[in-house]
Amino acid sequence: MDGARTRGHPAALAAVASMIRGGAPHAVLLVGPAGIGKTTLALDLAAGLLCTADDVERRPCGTCRACRLAFSWSHPDLHRIGPEGPGRQVVIGGPGSRIRGIRDLIGELSLLPVEGGARVAVVEGAHRMNEDAQAALLKTLEEPPTGVTLILCADAEEPLLPTIRSRCARLRLGPVGTRDVEAILEEHGVADAPLAARLARIAAGRPGLAFAWARQPDALRARDELSRSLLDLLDARPAERLAGVRAAAARALALSVVTPTAAPPPPDDFAASSAMDADAGPAEDPGPAVRAPAVERRRSAEALVGLWSDVARDLALSSRGLASSVRDQGLLDETTAHAVRLDGGELDAFLDRLGRAAVLLVGNVSPELVLDDLALAWPRPRTAAA
Numbered sequence: 001m002d003g004a005r006t007r008g009h010p011a012a013l014a015a016v017a018s019m020i021r022g023g024a025p026h027a028v029l030l031v032g033p034a035g036i037g038k039t040t041l042a043l044d045l046a047a048g049l050l051c052t053a054d055d056v057e058r059r060p061c062g063t064c065r066a067c068r069l070a071f072s073w074s075h076p077d078l079h080r081i082g083p084e085g086p087g088r089q090v091v092i093g094g095p096g097s098r099i100r101g102i103r104d105l106i107g108e109l110s111l112l113p114v115e116g117g118a119r120v121a122v123v124e125g126a127h128r129m130n131e132d133a134q135a136a137l138l139k140t141l142e143e144p145p146t147g148v149t150l151i152l153c154a155d156a157e158e159p160l161l162p163t164i165r166s167r168c169a170r171l172r173l174g175p176v177g178t179r180d181v182e183a184i185l186e187e188h189g190v191a192d193a194p195l196a197a198r199l200a201r202i203a204a205g206r207p208g209l210a211f212a213w214a215r216q217p218d219a220l221r222a223r224d225e226l227s228r229s230l231l232d233l234l235d236a237r238p239a240e241r242l243a244g245v246r247a248a249a250a251r252a253l254a255l256s257v258v259t260p261t262a263a264p265p266p267p268d269d270f271a272a273s274s275a276m277d278a279d280a281g282p283a284e285d286p287g288p289a290v291r292a293p294a295v296e297r298r299r300s301a302e303a304l305v306g307l308w309s310d311v312a313r314d315l316a317l318s319s320r321g322l323a324s325s326v327r328d329q330g331l332l333d334e335t336t337a338h339a340v341r342l343d344g345g346e347l348d349a350f351l352d353r354l355g356r357a358a359v360l361l362v363g364n365v366s367p368e369l370v371l372d373d374l375a376l377a378w379p380r381p382r383t384a385a386a
Contacts, residue, residue, distance in 0.1 A: 003051075003062015004044045005071070006037055007184050008176030008207065015171055016041060020048035020059050024118075025169040026144040029126070029152045029160075032173030035209030038153040039124055041173065046070055046078050046120040049149060066115070076114035081105050082124035087295075090125060092132040102133040106140050109148050119148045126152035127159040134161050141167040175205020190214040201327045202310070222254040223307060227331055230311050231338050234381055245304075245375040249367070252304040253296055301367035302358070308374065309354045315339045316347040341381035353377055 001017050012030075019025070028045065030038040047060035047070035060067045069075035083090050084099045093101015105121055113119050123129070129137065141150070141164060150168075157165055176184075181200035184207050185191040191199055191214045202223075203210035213220050226248055233244045314326040318339035326332055357370045 001044070001048065001060060002058045003047065003060040003067055003071075006041045006044050008180040009037060009041065009173055012041055012171050012173055013044070016045045016048065019045060019169075020051075021056050024049055024149045026148065027141050027150040027152065027168040029154065029157065029165065029168035029170045030173060031154050031157050031170065033175075033204075033206055034155050035203065035206035035212070036173045037176065037207055038173060039122070040208075041171075042122045042124075042151040042153055043071060043073075045149075045151060046075075046122060049118045049120055050075055050077060050115070052117075066117075077117065077119045079105055079108050079119070079121040080124065081121070083128045088125070088128060090123065090129040090133050092130070092136050102129070102136045106136065109140070109145050113147065117147075119145070120151065121148065122151045122153065124153050125155075127154040127156050129160070134164060138163055138167075176207055177205070181205065181207050181210050185210055185214060198328075198330060201329065204310075204327060219254050222251060224330065226251060226255070226304070226307055227311050227328065228334060230308055230378075231331075231334055233375070233378060234338055234342070238376055241375040241378065242372055245371050246368070249297070249300045249304050249371055252307065253300040255303040255307060256299040297367050298361060301371055302361050304371065305354055305357050305361065305374070309351065309358075311335075312347055312351050312354060315342060316344060316351065319344045319347060338381065342379050343382070346379040350374075350377060350379055 001013065001020075004013060004016075006013055006016075019028070024045065028042075030042055032038055044060060047062070047067045049059075050066045050070050051059035051061055052064045052066045053059050053061040060070070062068075062071070066075060070078050073080055081090065081100060081102070081104070085091065091097065091099050091101040092103055093099060093105075094103030094107075097103075102123075105123075109119060109121055123137075137150075138161065144150070152160075152164075152168060154160060157170075178197075178200045181203060182193070182196040185196040185199060186193065188211075190211060195214070196210075199210040199213050202213060213223075229244065229248050233241050236244060310327060314328055314331070314335050315338060317323070317325045318332075318335050319342055323332060323336055326335060328335070353374065357374055360370050361367060
């Protein structure tokens, strides 16, 4: 696999190489956190299946016409679909729909291949398929067209129907080693060694997310400011907490360009797996007097909860004397100073609460109510509680 772009997933790459050499299954499900490298691996598999190199062991070679077209998402036999619209869902689509959906993809796959070889379809954000879209896709999985390989990329497999999961070969992607992420960032020239080391820890083994932070320095600065704001709220009174979290949520929209909840990136970007728009600039603070659209408020809340989880995790580690494991070493002094006054058990309970909040935000629960609950549940230092 001379031209493979995936880094840090040797077992997954070996499995993909086996699929390319021995014939890929009709459906493959790639599961792992956003930014872990699912789209990059899917593209390696697609390019390998479409590659025209004589030596199968070299596919994808990365140099033939088919590989070049595939890696730029412009191969006529490579199809792509992902979440669209305000709800960021993969919809059923079809005639009369303004959003391209699963029916449109199925229609494309029913045609003969343009190049006369394999056909590949990549469904990004497959966990965001609504029920109608999943039902439509299930029919194709039960009776797949000849020569077609469907690749589903999902942050989690639980939202997918059991009947869909059972018809797919599954590959799970775990975090990439910190040193590997650093090497990837330096290799592509997007960060110097000190910044690469920090981003690799912040991204928690997700190369795509590390790329996103590297390309959004303003958002990285906003992340630092919001992290300090959350730490300051530990000593605040209830009313101050509520006001502070609402203000933080308005500013958190600046982080949504680098979170897994943002729009897909340009197709030729290596960081496609981060599911963010690398060309979008940080959003401006709308100010307390402006009520942002519902979609923006939900995105802001999701971004804030994600950052809050990182801050709470670092506090929990530091409270147990594990400062070396803290992800954001840039805030180590502030984190350590607060952690010694907090109860580790309360931090663990709050982390569970943050996990439930993330699930609620994916649903139709009011973002403001979710954040208010978290603001009041944020553990108070022992001295403040006394």
